[in-house]
Amino acid sequence: MSVVGFQKGFTLIELIVVVSIISLMLFFTLPNLRGTLQPQSARDTTRWIMNAEKKLRENAIRHNIRYTLHVDLTAGKIWFSNELMEAEEIERFAAKAVSLSENVVISEIAFPLKNKTVHGSAEIHFYPKGYADKTVIRIHNDRDNKFNLLIEPFLSGVRIVP
Helix, strand or coil, X not given: CCCCCCCCCCCHHHHHHHHHHHHHHHHHHHHXXXXXXXXXXXXXXXXXXXXXXXXXXXXXXXXXXXXXXXXXXXXXXXEEEECCCCHHHHHHHHHCCEECCXXXXXXXXXXXXHCEEECCXXXXXXXXXXXXXXXXXXXXXXCCCEEEEEECCCCCCEEEEX
């Protein structure tokens, strides 16, 4: 039995509510999807740098010595050392350096507080008092995805910034 004069369908308010809910879902999920579009090797490089920053900062405090993260932009390699290492030991660590994937490039290291940008190789220092050099690491891959990693002097952890 149907009511005369009424048609089956959706009201304007129902459509607005559904479109609003879908929009909210997209708003919260798209930032997460952006990370999945980044190739695995770029994510691995980012994760390695984030873990290294944490460990080097902790070790500098624990051992009360300066640690250094070395980044060779030309060779695409990353390694670390500390101020107590002899030159031979630093060379051994450099020989065992982590190589970046073929499609990932660290294009630039910038030190905003020192007005210095490096294009060859760079040293990022982590000090015994718990702070580090303020550094921006510019990374891109073969899909032309570009992003920056920010190491703050007094804040532990690396932030990804546009």
